[in-house]
Amino acid sequence: MSLIDIKGVDxxxxxxxxxxxxxxxxxxxxxLALVGPNGGGKTTLxxxxxxxxAPQGGTVRVFGQPPARxxxxxxxxxxxxxxxxxxxxxxxxxxxxxxLGSGSGLGLxxxxxxxxxxxxLERMEAGDLAGRSFxxxxxxxxxxxxxxxxxxxxxxLLLLDEPTAAVDPRGGVDLMNIxxxxxxxxxxxxxxxxxxxxxxxxxxxxxxxxxxxxHPTQVINGSLISELxxxxxxxxxxxxxxxxxxxxxx
Amino acid sequence: MTEFLSxxxxxxxxxQALLAGALASLACGVVGTYVVVKRISYIAGAIAHSVxxxxxxxxxxxxxxxxxxxxxxxxxxxxxxxxxxxIGLVSLHARQREDTIIGAVWAVGMATGVVFIxxxxxxxxxxxxxxxxxxxxxxxxxxxxxxxxxxxxxxAALLLYRQLxxxxxxxxxxxxxxxxxxxxxxxxxxxxxxxxxxxxxVVGIILVIALLTLPAATAANFCRRLGPIMALATAxxxxxxxxxxxxxxxxxxxxxxxxxxxxxAVYLASLGLGRLVRRG
Numbered sequence: 001m002s003l004i005d006i007k008g009v010d011x012x013x014x015x016x017x018x019x020x021x022x023x024x025x026x027x028x029x030x031x032l033a034l035v036g037p038n039g040g041g042k043t044t045l046x047x048x049x050x051x052x053x054a055p056q057g058g059t060v061r062v063f064g065q066p067p068a069r070x071x072x073x074x075x076x077x078x079x080x081x082x083x084x085x086x087x088x089x090x091x092x093x094x095x096x097x098x099x100l101g102s103g104s105g106l107g108l109x110x111x112x113x114x115x116x117x118x119x120x121l122e123r124m125e126a127g128d129l130a131g132r133s134f135x136x137x138x139x140x141x142x143x144x145x146x147x148x149x150x151x152x153x154x155x156x157l158l159l160l161d162e163p164t165a166a167v168d169p170r171g172g173v174d175l176m177n178i179x180x181x182x183x184x185x186x187x188x189x190x191x192x193x194x195x196x197x198x199x200x201x202x203x204x205x206x207x208x209x210x211x212x213x214x215h216p217t218q219v220i221n222g223s224l225i226s227e228l229x230x231x232x233x234x235x236x237x238x239x240x241x242x243x244x245x246x247x248x249x250x
Numbered sequence: 251m252t253e254f255l256s257x258x259x260x261x262x263x264x265x266q267a268l269l270a271g272a273l274a275s276l277a278c279g280v281v282g283t284y285v286v287v288k289r290i291s292y293i294a295g296a297i298a299h300s301v302x303x304x305x306x307x308x309x310x311x312x313x314x315x316x317x318x319x320x321x322x323x324x325x326x327x328x329x330x331x332x333x334x335x336x337i338g339l340v341s342l343h344a345r346q347r348e349d350t351i352i353g354a355v356w357a358v359g360m361a362t363g364v365v366f367i368x369x370x371x372x373x374x375x376x377x378x379x380x381x382x383x384x385x386x387x388x389x390x391x392x393x394x395x396x397x398x399x400x401x402x403x404x405x406a407a408l409l410l411y412r413q414l415x416x417x418x419x420x421x422x423x424x425x426x427x428x429x430x431x432x433x434x435x436x437x438x439x440x441x442x443x444x445x446x447x448x449x450x451x452v453v454g455i456i457l458v459i460a461l462l463t464l465p466a467a468t469a470a471n472f473c474r475r476l477g478p479i480m481a482l483a484t485a486x487x488x489x490x491x492x493x494x495x496x497x498x499x500x501x502x503x504x505x506x507x508x509x510x511x512x513x514x515a516v517y518l519a520s521l522g523l524g525r526l527v528r529r530g
Contacts, residue, residue, distance in 0.1 A: 071426065071428070072427075088473065088474050089419060089475070090475065108412065
């Protein structure tokens with residue numbers, strides 16, 4: 001049994017089809033990237049896996065069950081996490097909020113919760129940020145803290161929506177490497193339109209633009225991308241050589 | 251100032267006024283902080299103004315129908331909770347019309363109050379004290395009611411600190427975690443409603459919004475965590491209500507207005523001072 005099992009899923013917003021006949025199986029321990037143009041259905045697919053949306057055709061099963069029932073076993077990083085720079089809260093406390101559930105009881109944070117939050121930060125290589133004000137962190141640091149918030153409850157499946165969107169290239173590469181280190185214990189599905197960050201760490205790429213096609217990461221090339229984006233696009237190859245050699249070529 | 255201090259020693263009504271200020275400050279510091287960080291001061295304003303409807307109705311029933319036990323404060327509590335419920339449910343279920351509904355609750359509540367006060371037989375001097383507060387008219391009975399409200403508000407706001415923090419910071423995520431986030435949001439509005447009633451006894455319903463938000467906003471210029479902001483806001487609110495009362499006593503100025511002016515001045519000063527503190 002696959003960890004995520006999606007069969008023949010259709011979804012439309014007000015009659016406008018977003019996903020059509022999507023099949024996808026994700027195995028335990030994978031690092032899958034969902035890429036595609038804006039409006040192509042990436043976030044919709046993620047929300048179907050979370051059970052925040054229900055498919056209009058086909059089935060979605062996570063851990064062999066309807067997704068809403070197993071949501072507590074998933075960690076989630078939304079695309080637009082609310083970032084109020086003035087909110088008076090420490091990075092550690094942001095992570096702690098990920099350990100709250102329906103039966104959390106009364107009072108303040110427990111010692112065990114604090115230890116788990118610190119550990120989650122350390123897994124994201126952000127242990128030193130614990131006492132810092134969340135609003136004063138950089139974009140990349142904030143994403144690490146928010147992913148730690150998704151990790152703190154010990155999810156088996158981590159769903160990340162555009163984790164590198166607000167992060168500079170260096171931070172993006174670092175973030176992908178940290179995420180790659182979470183396997184095989186945690187299965188990671190991430191949505192991105194940022195192909196440059198995908199290849200090195202990811203085990204498979206699912207290209208999605210209404211329908212879905214799977215590629216091993218090596219074969220992403222110009223014709224594939226123009227097929228995906230529906231128009232010829234210029235491919236800029238990133239060699240991830242940020243030290244100054246190489247750079248970009250057409 | 252010595253004149254005020256000797257007056258306090260001699261007059262029970264001044265002691266009660268100081269006690270009322272202290273009771274209001276406790277809820278003000280804690281709930282005001284939630285209101286500021288959740289950015290719902292406009293909602294608090296609507297709840298505050300709608301309180302006039304409940305006060306007017308209670309006063310009308312007490313005078314015209316002989317329900318003498320029905321103190322306007324009971325009407326205020328009921329109206330504040332109803333207004334909080336309406337605004338909360340609307341903002342949860344029909345987001346795009348939230349501001350319209352807030353404005354409507356604001357004005358309809360006041361209009362209801364004005365009509366009932368007009369219907370109440372006899373010349374009613376109470377209206378001005380509802381609107382602008384009259385802390386010097388607080389009775390021992392009021393103080394007990396205020397203490398009860400304080401107990402409810404503080405117990406809920408502190409025991410559910412983690413849940414309220416999560417709902418203030420990221421309501422959507424809290425919901426995903428399986429937390430009954432909508433319920434906690436409604437609870438937060440309910441606590442805001444009760445705090446508004448507490449503060450309205452000090453400064454009146456029109457000026458409540460300043461006393462609810464300014465001490466917390468001032469404290470937020472100096473502290474970067476919720477707990478310390480609550481503690482400092484409570485202390486500031488106490489200092490401001492007592493200080494305003496003392497300043498107004500000599501020249502016989504309206505205490506509520508002087509308290510709010512003092513709150514505004516302290517906030518302005520904190521803007522400059524906070525910048526210096528952070529730089530240093």
